[in-house]
Each structure stands twice: as structure tokens, then as C-alpha cells.
Amino acid sequence: xxxxxxxxxLPHVFEQVSDLQSDVWKKDICFEKGHLYLVEAASxxxxxxxxxxxxxxxxxxxxxxxxDQKDVRTFNVNNWVNIRxxxxxxxxxxxxxxxxxxAMENVKIKNDLTxxxxxxxxxxxxDMLGIGDKLDAKIGRMSFGQQQRVAMIxxxxxxxxxxxxxxxxxxxxxxxxxxxxxxxxxxxxAQGAGVIVTSIGKHMKLDYExxxxx
Amino acid sequence: MNLVWKLxxxxxxxxxxxGFFFANLFGxxxxxxxxxxxxxxxPVFTSEDSFMKADYVIVSKKIGMGSxxxxxxxxxxxxxxxxxxxxxxxxxxxxxxxxxxxxxxNMGVNGTSVLxxxxxxxxxxxxxVDVPLSLWKYSEGSKEVPVILPRSYIAMYNFGFAQxxxxxxxxxxxxxxxxxxxxxxxxxxKDEYKGKVIGFSxxxxxxxxxxxxxxxxxxxxxPNEHSDPTRLILQIDNPANEKFSQYTEKKGIEIENDKLxxxxxxxxxxxxxxxxxxxxxxxxxxxxxxLMLSIYLLVQKNSSKLExxxxxxxSPNNVARPYQLLTMFLNVGVLLLAWTILYFIxxxxxxxxxxxxxDIDKGNVLPAVVLGVALFxxxxxxxxxxxxxxITRIWKRKE
Numbered sequence: 001x002x003x004x005x006x007x008x009x010l011p012h013v014f015e016q017v018s019d020l021q022s023d024v025w026k027k028d029i030c031f032e033k034g035h036l037y038l039v040e041a042a043s044x045x046x047x048x049x050x051x052x053x054x055x056x057x058x059x060x061x062x063x064x065x066x067x068d069q070k071d072v073r074t075f076n077v078n079n080w081v082n083i084r085x086x087x088x089x090x091x092x093x094x095x096x097x098x099x100x101x102x103a104m105e106n107v108k109i110k111n112d113l114t115x116x117x118x119x120x121x122x123x124x125x126x127d128m129l130g131i132g133d134k135l136d137a138k139i140g141r142m143s144f145g146q147q148q149r150v151a152m153i154x155x156x157x158x159x160x161x162x163x164x165x166x167x168x169x170x171x172x173x174x175x176x177x178x179x180x181x182x183x184x185x186x187x188x189x190a191q192g193a194g195v196i197v198t199s200i201g202k203h204m205k206l207d208y209e210x211x212x213x214x
Numbered sequence: 215m216n217l218v219w220k221l222x223x224x225x226x227x228x229x230x231x232x233g234f235f236f237a238n239l240f241g242x243x244x245x246x247x248x249x250x251x252x253x254x255x256x257p258v259f260t261s262e263d264s265f266m267k268a269d270y271v272i273v274s275k276k277i278g279m280g281s282x283x284x285x286x287x288x289x290x291x292x293x294x295x296x297x298x299x300x301x302x303x304x305x306x307x308x309x310x311x312x313x314x315x316x317x318x319x320n321m322g323v324n325g326t327s328v329l330x331x332x333x334x335x336x337x338x339x340x341x342x343v344d345v346p347l348s349l350w351k352y353s354e355g356s357k358e359v360p361v362i363l364p365r366s367y368i369a370m371y372n373f374g375f376a377q378x379x380x381x382x383x384x385x386x387x388x389x390x391x392x393x394x395x396x397x398x399x400x401x402x403x404k405d406e407y408k409g410k411v412i413g414f415s416x417x418x419x420x421x422x423x424x425x426x427x428x429x430x431x432x433x434x435x436x437p438n439e440h441s442d443p444t445r446l447i448l449q450i451d452n453p454a455n456e457k458f459s460q461y462t463e464k465k466g467i468e469i470e471n472d473k474l475x476x477x478x479x480x481x482x483x484x485x486x487x488x489x490x491x492x493x494x495x496x497x498x499x500x501x502x503x504x505l506m507l508s509i510y511l512l513v514q515k516n517s518s519k520l521e522x523x524x525x526x527x528x529s530p531n532n533v534a535r536p537y538q539l540l541t542m543f544l545n546v547g548v549l550l551l552a553w554t555i556l557y558f559i560x561x562x563x564x565x566x567x568x569x570x571x572x573d574i575d576k577g578n579v580l581p582a583v584v585l586g587v588a589l590f591x592x593x594x595x596x597x598x599x600x601x602x603x604x605i606t607r608i609w610k611r612k613e
Contacts, residue, residue, distance in 0.1 A: 057525060058611075077530060077609060084527040096522040098221055109217040110526050158527065 001067055001087045001161040004031040004054060004194075009063035011049050023212040024050060026063075031194055033161050036185075036206060039198045041214030047198045048093050050214065051166045054196075055090045056080040085114060091155040093166035093198075095147055099140035103131065103150045106139055111157040125153045128179055145171035152180055156187050162194045163187075169204055181206050218523065222536045225515040230508035235544055237501030242552040242589060244494025250560060250582040252487040254567065257575045259480045270342060272417075272470040273462065274445045289442035294465075298446070303458045306449035308339040310420075311428050314439035315400030319409065322393045323381055328371060333396075335361075336420040337428035338447050349412055352427035359427050361394060361409040365416040373570055383569065389413055400435030502593055505544070506600055509537055513604045520608050534605040541597040549590045556582050 006029050014020060023029070024039065025046065031037055041047050052058040053065050056072060065072045067083070075083070084090075097106050107122050126132045129149040131142075139147060148171055155163060163184065169177035181204040188195045197204060275288040290309070299307045313335045321329040343350055343362075350360055372383045384391060394409030415422070432439070450458055462469060513520065523533045560579065567574060 055525065077606075081527065081529040084525065090525070092525070096525060098519060098522065100221060100224055101217065105217055105220075109221070109523075112217060113527055113532075154526070 001083075002033045003066075003068060004162060005029070005064075005066040006053075007064040007066060009053065009061050009065060011046055011053075012060045012062070013049075014046065015062075022214050024214050029212065031162065031196055033194045034192050036188075036195045036209050037197070038203060038206075038208040038211045039196060039214060040203070040211060041198070041200065043200055045214040047200070047214060048166055051090060051093070051164055051198065054162075054164055055088060056083065086159050087161045089155045089158050089160040089163045091151050091163070091165040091168050093170075095144075095151040097139045097147055097151055097154070099138065102136045102138055103142065103146075104135040106150055107154045107157060110154050114158040116159055117157045122153060122157065125156070125183060128183060129153070130176060130179075143171070145173075145176070148172060149176070149180065152184065156184065160191060160193050162196060164196045164198075166198050167200060168197065169202065170200075174205075177204055180204070218528070218533065219536045221519055221523070222516055222533070224519070225512055226540075227508060227512075230504065230511075231544065234501055234505040234508065235548060237497060237504055238545075238548045238593075239551055241494050241496075241498030241501050242548055242586070243555055245491050245498060245589065246494075246552055246556050246582045246586050247559060248487045248491040248494060249585050250556060250579065251563065252483065253581040254560070254564065254577050255483065256480065257577070258567070258571050259483065270417075271448050271450055272445055273448060273467045274470070276466045276468045287442065289444045290446060291442055295443075295446065298448070298461075301457070301461060303451055303455045303461075304448050305451055306341070308342050308447045309443035310445040310447065311337045311425070311432070311443060312441065313428070314432050314436035314441065315398060317399075318397045320393075320395040320397075322395075323371070323376075323384065323391055325393075326379060326381060328375055333421060335423045335428065336445075337423050337425045340425050342447050342449075343422070343424075345412055350424055352424045352430070354426075354430050357406070358408045358410050359396065359423055360412050362412050362418065362422040363414050364419050364421070365414040366419070368414050369570060377569075398431065398435060401437060403435055498589070498593070502596065505541060505597065509541065509597075509601060510604060513537070513601070513608070517608055520605065521611075524609055530602070530605045530609050534601050537601045538598050541601070542594055545590055545594050545597070549586055553579075553582065553586060 006024060006027070008026055008028060009024070010020075010026050014025060020026060022045070039047065039050065049058065053061060056075065059073065067087075098109070101109065103126070104122070108119075111117055111122065123132070123135065126135055129152075131146050131149055134142060134146060134150075139150065142150070148168060152165070152168060155165070165184070168184075169180065172180065184195065185206065187193075195206075197206070197208075275290065277288055295307060295309060298304055317333045317335060319329070319331060319333045320327060340347070340350060345360075345362075352359060368384055375381065376383050382388070382391065389411045392411045394411055396407040396409050398405050398407065452458075461467075520533050524530065557579065560582075564576070568576075
């Protein structure tokens with residue numbers, strides 16, 4: 001998968017809004033593999049909505065979302081499963097971790113599916129992000145900032161053409177967000193993947209090639 | 215799969231599944247038992263008589279108030295037999311011949327005397343008796359006479375006598391154990407014969423001897439007596455033939471309707487078993503409902519986990535599988551346990567049936583196995599589809 005195009009996409013909720021100023025909604029835009037994008041917006045402008053359209057979680061829009069040449073509305077369940085397993089990785093703003101499982105189990109539940117990384121590599125990331133002592137801690141007992149780091153590791157244990165990170169560092173200090181950004185970029189580079197980061201102001205300090213205002 | 219199961223088994227309610235397990239077990243057991251019992255007992259009523267073909271009917275004249283008072287005989291005259299023989303529906307006609315002299319007998323098993331009684335014999339033409347001619351013959355002067363006994367004798371003996379006297383039960387294979395001594399008296403002769411029991415008949419309510427013995431003994435012990443036959447045996451091309459029923463109606467002839475009785479019994483048996491099976495099915499359906507409700511509840515309680523699994527790349531099949539395996543596991547458990555219990559219950563009641571009817575076909579548990587597998591498949595497929603449907607709804611964000 002080489003490109004994600006949004007052709008004149010407008011969420012149903014914004015249909016009544018007359019003075020819509022946006023680089024994304026009702027525009028034709030294209031995200032290409034191998035490039036780094038930042039999508040910025042104030043809250044309520046539809047950041048997470050944008051992510052959920054790309055990941056196939058919601059379809060309440062007009063216009064077209066196109067992967068390569070294919071309109072995603074034609075995708076069936078298997079297509080989406082394939083996309084989520086092998087082509088687009090997503091770090092959810094609300095993380096979507098499992099509080100009943102430990103930090104390591106939360107990552108492994110994904111890695112069991114893809115078989116993409118070794119346990120050693122995963123543990124190494126935990127150490128790099130300063131949560132190496134939390135491997136066996138239940139997610140429910142960890143702070144949101146720690147959970148964000150676990151969610152990032154989980155997002156990286158799969159092959160992808162694009163990685164979509166939704167406000168990844170909202171609860172992280174600059175030091176940790178720098179490490180997280182480095183790990184993510186190294187992994188994206190290794191895979192030749194495109195990176196799309198969203199932010200409501202505080203964002204990872206990366207060399208964004210293009211910034212879009214929602 | 216391990217982690218997925220660890221996640222999805224959250225909120226599983228053990229009491230609900232135990233409830234389902236036993237409800238389904240009872241339902242399944244009742245259905246299977248009803249069906250198996252029906253299949254096991256049915257041969258009792260439908261078994262063919264090995265000595266008489268099914269298309270033979272036995273007829274006699276109606277005995278009414280009038281004939282009793284007027285002293286009119288209920289025997290068939292030779293002209294009547296001739297008339298019957300000329301009817302197109304009767305392919306073969308034979309008369310019952312009775313003994314004209316005094317007979318008494320002593321029946322014993324293993325040296326223990328069971329029955330002492332005055333008896334009478336009857337015979338029908340040999341062509342109506344479906345026994346190899348090597349067994350069913352009598353040569354003049356021989357002291358051994360082949361006999362066919364009514365089956366009710368043997369049922370009486372097996373159930374009433376054998377158990378209280380700790381004697382062996384008798385089945386068709388063991389007829390040789392019966393010693394039947396026959397004492398005959400008449401025309402100044404007094405002789406003892408040995409009765410050789412060939413087997414038992416449920417359709418002929420009489421002690422049957424070969425025609426050759428009957429002709430000779432009547433001649434020998436009662437040369438001056440002769441009576442007309444009171445019963446005839448007919449071979450009818452089609453027992454449901456209308457002309458035959460019209461003829462018997464007109465002539466006042468009665469048909470021994472043993473077959474009709476067994477049909478009635480079979481009908482009631484079938485009705486009873488059907489009712490029992492319906493009750494079992496209702497229980498099964500309700501238990502299916504319990505299972506579906508608790509699975510739905512479980513899916514509902516875990517819906518956010520399921521949704522997250524789907525969003526991180528698990529397919530609906532992946533996440534449905536743990537619940538599908540769970541229900542399959544329960545269903546298999548129910549089926550195996552139902553079969554096991556059924557096996558013991560069947561063992562128990564087959565003991566009774568074999569006491570009453572030693573010759574009954576032992577049958578097998580195939581009906582329960584086949585029906586069990588069919589029910590299992592039906593229930594399981596419904597379970598699998600319902601779970602799949604529920605997960606698909608989560609995928610489509612309708613839950």
C-alpha cells in the first residue's frame with residue numbers, strides 16, 4: 001500500500017457547519033508512504049474522527065477515502081483485517097489497552113497475531129522507554145503516561161506501510177517523548193513506512209515534511 | 215490464543231453454564247431415551263411370526279346370541295369351504311383339524327414339572343406352516359411328535375414361573391429344554407408320546423401338530439368321530455381387499471385381528487414416545503436459550519474488549535472462536551454424558567424386556583447415537599452462527 005487519499009471527505013457531523021476552514025475536510029489530500037505528516041487541530045475538529053476513517057472503524061462521511069486506487073467503502077471484513085494486521089498501525093488516542101492484562105501481555109496479544117518481533121526486542125523497547133520494571137504490572141495500575149508508552153510498543157509489533165499516532169505524547173515529558181519519537185521513526189524508516197502524527201498543540205519534535213491544519 | 219482466552223473468559227458465569235449444562239443434559243437425555251426406547255420396544259409389537267407368513271389370516275364364524283340359543287353350529291360346512299375356495303381373493307384355503315380323542319400333557323423344564331393339563335391339538339395343512347419339512351413331519355408309529363406352542367405359554371413361564379423357581383428362562387434357541395409328555399387315550403388304546411417343541415407362535419393360539427399325525431391319530435384313536443372345522447386359515451392376495459371384507463361381512467365370518475391389536479398398541483406407543491420426546495425437545499430448546507442468553511450477556515459485558523481486539527487486527531473469526539469452542543466443549547460434554555447415562559438406563563430396561571420377550575431382537579444403540587449426533591450438530595451450528603452474528607454486530611458497531 002503506497003498512498004492514502006482523502007477525496008472531498010466530510011464527516012456527517014460537520015455537514016451543517018458553513019464556515020469550515022480545514023486542510024483536510026472537503027479537500028483532496030494524499031498521504032504517501034515514506035513521508036512524515038503532522039495533522040494539527042484544536043479539540044473537536046475531528047482528529048480522532050480522521051483516524052477512525054483511515055482505520056475503518058467509522059464510515060460516517062461523504063466523499064471518498066482511497067487506499068492506492070481502491071475506495072475503502074468496497075472493502076469487506078477480511079480486507080480490513082488485512083489492513084489492520086499488515087498495512088496500517090494505529091496508536092489510539094484512548095489507547096485501547098486491556099486493563100486485565102499486564103503491560104507485556106498487552107504487547108504480546110498483538111505480537112502473537114503478527115509474530116513480528118521477538119520478546120527480546122520488545123523488552124528492549126520497554127527498557128528504552130523507562131518502563132522495563134513494569135513488564136508484569138497490570139495496565140490498570142499504570143499511569144496514563146506509562147500506558148501511552150506501552151501502546152506505542154504495541155503499535156510497533158506489526159508490519160505497516162503507515163503508522164497513525166493519535167496524540168501520542170499528551171502525558172509524556174519531553175525526554176520520554178523524544179525517545180518514543182526516535183523509536184517510532186527508526187521502525188518506520190526500517191519499514192519504509194509513512195508516519196501520520198496528530199496533535200492538539202504539544203507534539204513530538206520531528207522533522208515533519210508537511211503539516212495540515214484540521 | 216492463550217492471551218485472547220485469558221481476556222475473553224472475564225465475566226464468564228459458572229452458575230449460568232452449569233445451569234445450561236444440566237438443562238441441556240436432561241433435554242438431550244429425554245429425547246434420546248424416548249427415541250431409543252421406542253426403537254427397542256417396537257419389535258415386541260411388530261415382530262413377524264416365524265411360523266406363519268404375514269398374509270395369512272385366520273377366520274372363524276361369529277358367535278352370537280342367536281347361534282348359541284338355537285344350538286346352531288359355528289363350524290364351517292364343506293360347501294362353505296368350497297365357496298370360499300372359489301373366491302378370487304383367496305389364493306389358498308386350509309382348515310384347522312382338531313383332535314377327536316382325549317389328550318393330556320405334562321410339560322417340564324430341566325426335570326421340574328411346570329404344567330399338567332388336559333390338552334387338545336390342532337393342525338393345519340403343512341403348506342401353511344413355515345418350518346423346514348425335515349422338522350415338521352410325523353411318520354406312523356413314531357413316538358415323537360413335533361409341536362408348536364403358543365408364545366403366551368412361554369411368556370407365562372418365563373415371567374411367572376421361571377423366576378420364582380430359579381429355573382432358566384427359555385428362548386427360541388433353547389426349546390430343546392422343554393420336556394413335553396403327551397398322553398393319548400381312545401378307541402381302547404392308551405399311549406405316551408414325546409412332544410418335540412419346534413418353537414413358539416404368537417399368531418396361532420393353539421398347540422399345533424403336523425397334519426400327518428392328526429390324520430393318523432384321529433383315525434387310530436377315534437375312528438368313528440368327525441367334526442367340521444371351526445377355524446380356517448386363508449392366504450389372501452391383499453388383506454385390505456374390499457371384496458374380502460364384503461364377503462366376510464355377508465357370511466358372518468370373523469377375522470382374528472391380532473394384527474390390528476398390535477397396530478393399536480404401536481400407535482399408542484408412538485404417541486406416548488412422541489409426547490415424551492416433545493417434552494425433551496422443549497427442555498432442550500429452553501436450555502439452548504439459556505446458553506445463548508449467557509453467551510450474549512458475556513459478549514455484551516466483554517464488548518469493549520472484543521472491539522479493541524478487532525481494532526488491533528484480530529478477525530471476527532479469531533475473537534468468536536474462544537466462545538465457539540466453549541459452547542462446543544459444553545455440547546460435546548452434554549452429548550457424551552447423555553450417551554453414558556442412556557447406556558446404563560437402557561441396560562436396565564432391556565433386562566426387563568428380555569425377561570418378557572427372550573427372543574426379541576437385542577437391537578443396538580444406533581438410534582440414540584445417530585439422533586444424538588444430529589441434535590448435537592443442529593445445536594452446535596446454531597450456537598456457532600449466533601456467536602458469529604453477535605461478533606459481526608460488534609464489528610459493525612451495532613452493539
